Amino acid sequence: MSTSVTALTLGGLDKLPTHARRCVFWEIDPAVAENSREFADPVFEKEAWLSTVMLEWGSCGQVANVNGNVAGCALYSPPSAVPRATLFPTSPVSPDAVLLTTLSAEWPYPDADVGHRLISAVVADLVRRGVRALEAFGIRTDPPTKAMSDRVLGSMTLMERIGSPVRESGSASAATRCSPETCMINADFLEDVGFEVVAQHHRFPRLRLELDSDHGWKEDVERALDQLLAAAALTVPFRIGAA
Template sequence: MSTSVTALTLGELDKLPAHARRCVFWEMDPAVAEDSRGFSDPVFEKEAWLSTVMLEWGSCGQVANVDGNIAGCALYSPPRVVPRAGLFPTSPVSPDAVLLTTLRAEFPYQDADIAHRLMQAVVADLVRRGVRALEAFGLRTDPPAKALAERTVGSMMLMERIASPIRDAASNPATECSPETCMIDADFLEEVGFEVIAPHHRFPRLRLELNSDHGWKEDVEHALDQLLAAAAMTPPTRIGAR
């Protein structure tokens, strides 16, 4: 099996996996998305967002390919261009960090090392560009009952806004966006070297230091090697809904 990971370019937006091409969970404010439902094309909105980010900031994605088939992707960008990044109870993202929004391994490649390879490509790109840190809002799918019971009315309303689904123009359930389909599993992020810097029972914010003074390279490589070795013996950690 031949696997490669390449940076996403303006001329290759159609190489993104099907869900990623239509997903605007991160790229549109949920209120705006709801108001425009049925009138806007999510593929157009996503391509417009990607084009703007790439022209103004540079590469913001990595795409994995296995034997000529699209196997997964990772997307990352400055948090200021990600509308949903300001809605979490653990916001805002640190000013020196880039935000990792998407990391997906597509069927039937979830059992391969696609997530491993994508993380390596993202880290290598950002280190080359002098970025200090990578942050992500993780998803915990089984929050403790006590934490659930202690939510205030205000926090419940905020979380409902975060979790509000974004449906495509055809209202296709298979491509509906939600935290479960569009966020990265917090346990997976911790396994590859991220550390929780803003705890939350549902949406913790995690950080991976990329500054060479912090020994990021050895730590990340060790964590990714451990994950890959564990994946060979046990079912893979869930990165997102398949």
């Protein structure tokens, strides 16, 4: 299985995974989302946000492909461009950090492999640009007892919500509704790839990965990936939540 990761471009927005193209959980002002019954075109809203960030700030996404098929993506930007970033009990993001908002792997591709390759690509991009740190708001749903190979990037069981979910129009709205359950990154996974908690919370910790030249982030990520792949080799492959 051949995995490659490329930077998201203005001409390649249609290459994002389906949910990532429609998800506006991070990008829409929560007050607007709460007062609006629906968004007529969340894809337009998302593409407008991505275009603005790329034109004003630069690259803000990485897309993973496995054998030519879209396998996942990562999105990141200055926290000032992310309205929902101010709502968490562990806000605000540190002034020297870029915020990682999305890290997702598409079924049936391995979360661990795709997730780590996306993180490596994000970090490599930010190091080249002189960014000091990458931060993310994670979700905790279960005690950290699952093997690393069994952890998923996004949480699907959280009952507590940050603000109101973003409602979308159309028959697919129930399946694509944006909420913490579908749009945040598992905190345990972030810790597995080298992030450290800098603001504790039982549900929504804020985590940080230092990107300075002395941090050795590449070795940390590669070591974590080796551990995940070794653990996966000792278990029968399956996806959490599958029958």
